[in-house]
Structure formats: C-alpha cells, structure tokens
Amino acid sequence: MKATLKIFIVGLLGAVTWSCAQQQKQLINGVSYVAARNPTDNTEVQHVLNVNANFAAVMPFGFIRSLDNPNIIHNTERQWFGETREGATQYIKVLKENGIKVMVKPQIWIWRGEFTGYMKMTSEADWKTLEASYSAFILEYAQMAADTQAEMFCIGTELEQFIVNRPEYWTSLIQQIKTIYKGELTYAANWDEYKRVPFWSELDYIGVDAYFPVADSKTPSVEEAKAGWLPWKQELASVSAREERPIIFTEYGYRSTDFSGKEPWDSDHTKTVVNLEAQTNTTQALFESVWSEPWFAGGFIWKWFTFDERINGETDSQFTPQNKPVEKIIQQQYGKQ
Structure with missing residues (x-):
C-alpha cells in the first residue's frame, strides 16, 4: 500500500473515531x-x-x-460586578449550584465597540506590551477557571490580527494556560476567521462565533435560511475533519429585526424595527441545519441577560431571545437531550 494512501486511511479512521466519540457526549446547550x-x-x-x-x-x-493601544485594563473597581474576577466567580458558583456547567470566556472590549479582530500594534515594543498585558489578563482568568472547576476555558475571542501577527506568542500562551487549567480549551474565532487559526490541534474544540450570512430576505423563511446554511455546513465539516476536532458555536444567534440572516453580526443599535418572525425562522433553521451533525458539539446563544423580567420582547430588536417567541424554539431544541 502506498504511503500516501496509508496516511489518508489512518487520518480518516482517526476522524471517524473522534466523531463517534463526540456523538456519545451530551451536546452543549448553552447561553451566553x-x-x-x-x-x-x-x-x-x-x-x-x-x-x-x-x-x-x-x-x-x-x-x-x-x-x-497595548494596555488591557481589567478586574478594577470601576467595572460592573459581573465583569470582574469576583463577579465571575460568584456567577459560576450560583450556576454550578444549579447544575449548569460553565465555560469561562474572557473578552476584550475596545472603546466605541471597535472590532477586536482588527486590533494591531504599530511597533515591536507595543506588541511586547500587548503580549504581557494579555497574558496577565487571560492567565488570571485561567486560574479562576481552575479554582472554580469550570468545565471549559476560552483563551480568546475574535482576535485575528493578534494571532496572525504573533503566532509564536499564542503557542507559548496555550502551554502556560495548560500548566494552570486542566479542563477543556477552545478559542472563539469569528465566522470568517476560524479556517485560518493555526493552533486548533492544541485545543479541544474549534470554537466559532457563528454569524454566517444565510438569507437576504427581510423575513427569511426557515427553508431559505436552511438553504443558506448548506455551503457553510460543508466548510465546517471539512475544517472539523482536517483538524480532527469537534466544533462548538462559542456564540450564535440572530436579532429580532428585519434582514436578520443577511449580516447576523450587525449590532447597530439604530436599527430598532422589531421582526420576531425573522429571528424565530433563522434560529429554527440553524437548529435544523447543524444541531444533529456529527462534527457539532453544541453552542451558546447570544445573549442571555440576568434581568429577565426587564426585557420586553415585543419591543426589543436586539439579539436576546428572552421573552420572545424564539425562546420557545430554544427550549424545545435544548429539551431534546
């Protein structure tokens, strides 16, 4: 047998093995x-x-x-309680007391909501400062994840230019994280970034913030959105097989507004028209398209507020499913396992 054929067969058997093992695990039915x-x-x-x-x-x-700017400000008294180490620890304690598993997912917010994937330094000195600052930030929360026995830790969210420009740093950082935290690891890559992440082999899951465009209609039907998922499903399956890792949607969801499937990442707060049907149909299509795929391990709906009773779903055009018809769709899907 030719060596190339043997390599292909071994790789295929490996992919089948982890895929079968993945199907034995309970899906992650998560909220952000x-x-x-x-x-x-x-x-x-x-x-x-x-x-x-x-x-x-x-x-x-x-x-x-x-x-x-290379300096990350974190865990200060000026932040909201839930944004700090103390607050996150308290959240984890209450969630776990209620039987809910936890992924710790530290995130960066850039002033005025600039996209983190574009974060890029202009000098070697600033890159070094950013690396030191990010390590202090992420290793603090890796230690918190270890202390609270969180089941999963996300090493970053949508940081493409940081990774492209400093790949050796990220390889070293992952090794440092592993000396502190022994649970499962992922990284939350943007939907158009995940194919190029170089370190999936060092993590347990391929994490994708799944804002794939799936429909151009003002109010897409379930079938239209499912058709829009077909090329993305092929791409996801291919990357999963190549990396021999299951995929989780570290974020997924749609706004309850017009054209919800066209640019699902759009969080423009000036768009206030409410379209509950658009949100419901696109979410249903996502569930029907990917939730039973062998390469898929589950996902985290974006986003879930603690103050449920204050959300008026009939007038809210943002992502949250709370007090909207889509909440029932999620309840039904999550209740299947």
Whole structure:
C-alpha cells in the first residue's frame, strides 16, 4: 500500500473515531450569560434552567482604549460586578449550584465597540506590551477557571490580527494556560476567521462565533435560511475533519429585526424595527441545519441577560431571545437531550 494512501486511511479512521466519540457526549446547550452590575441568584438562573440549558458562558471583561493601544485594563473597581474576577466567580458558583456547567470566556472590549479582530500594534515594543498585558489578563482568568472547576476555558475571542501577527506568542500562551487549567480549551474565532487559526490541534474544540450570512430576505423563511446554511455546513465539516476536532458555536444567534440572516453580526443599535418572525425562522433553521451533525458539539446563544423580567420582547430588536417567541424554539431544541 502506498504511503500516501496509508496516511489518508489512518487520518480518516482517526476522524471517524473522534466523531463517534463526540456523538456519545451530551451536546452543549448553552447561553451566553451577560455580565451585570449586581450578583446573580437562583431566581435569575431559574430562567436559564427553564430553557433546558446545561451550559453557560461566563464573560469577564478587559478594556482597551483603541485598536493600537497595548494596555488591557481589567478586574478594577470601576467595572460592573459581573465583569470582574469576583463577579465571575460568584456567577459560576450560583450556576454550578444549579447544575449548569460553565465555560469561562474572557473578552476584550475596545472603546466605541471597535472590532477586536482588527486590533494591531504599530511597533515591536507595543506588541511586547500587548503580549504581557494579555497574558496577565487571560492567565488570571485561567486560574479562576481552575479554582472554580469550570468545565471549559476560552483563551480568546475574535482576535485575528493578534494571532496572525504573533503566532509564536499564542503557542507559548496555550502551554502556560495548560500548566494552570486542566479542563477543556477552545478559542472563539469569528465566522470568517476560524479556517485560518493555526493552533486548533492544541485545543479541544474549534470554537466559532457563528454569524454566517444565510438569507437576504427581510423575513427569511426557515427553508431559505436552511438553504443558506448548506455551503457553510460543508466548510465546517471539512475544517472539523482536517483538524480532527469537534466544533462548538462559542456564540450564535440572530436579532429580532428585519434582514436578520443577511449580516447576523450587525449590532447597530439604530436599527430598532422589531421582526420576531425573522429571528424565530433563522434560529429554527440553524437548529435544523447543524444541531444533529456529527462534527457539532453544541453552542451558546447570544445573549442571555440576568434581568429577565426587564426585557420586553415585543419591543426589543436586539439579539436576546428572552421573552420572545424564539425562546420557545430554544427550549424545545435544548429539551431534546
């Protein structure tokens, strides 16, 4: 047998082995649990349980002043409670007491909401400063994840230019994280970034923030959005097989507004028209398209606020599914396993 054929067969058998093993695991039916001003409690977590979620992403934050500023400000008294180490620890404690597993997902916010994927330094000195600053930020929360026995840790979110320009740093950082935290690891790559991430072999999951464009209509039907998923499913399956890793959607979801499937990443707050049907149909299409795929390990809906009772779904055009018809769709899907 030719060597190339043997290599192909061994790789194929390996992919089949991990795929079969993945199917034996419980899917991650998760919510992105938004950091708030105050501690959380059992009443707030009950809303998470009501949609049959079994996982929550807890998201402490670091802040940067601009795309080329290397200094990350984090864990300060000026931040909201849930954005700090103390707050994230309290959230994890309450969630786990209620039987919900946790992914710790530290995130960076750049002033005025600039896209983190464009963050890029202009000098070697600034790159070194950013690396030191990011390490301090991420290793602090890796230690928190270890201390709280969180089931999963996300090493970063949508940081493409940082990774492209400093790949050796990221390889070293992952090794440092592994000396502190022994649970499962992922990275949250943007939907148009994940194919190029160089270190998937060092992590347990390929993480994708799944804002794939799937429909151009003002109110897309389920079938239209499912058709839009077909090329993305092929791409996801191919990357999963190549890397021999299952895929999780570290974020997924749609706004309850017109054209929700056209540019699902768009969070423009000036768009206030409410279209609940668009959100419901695109979400249903996502579930029908990927949730039963062998390469898929689950995902975290974006986003879930602690103050459920304050969200008026009939007038909210943003991402949250709370108190909207789509909440029932999620409850039904998450209740299947």
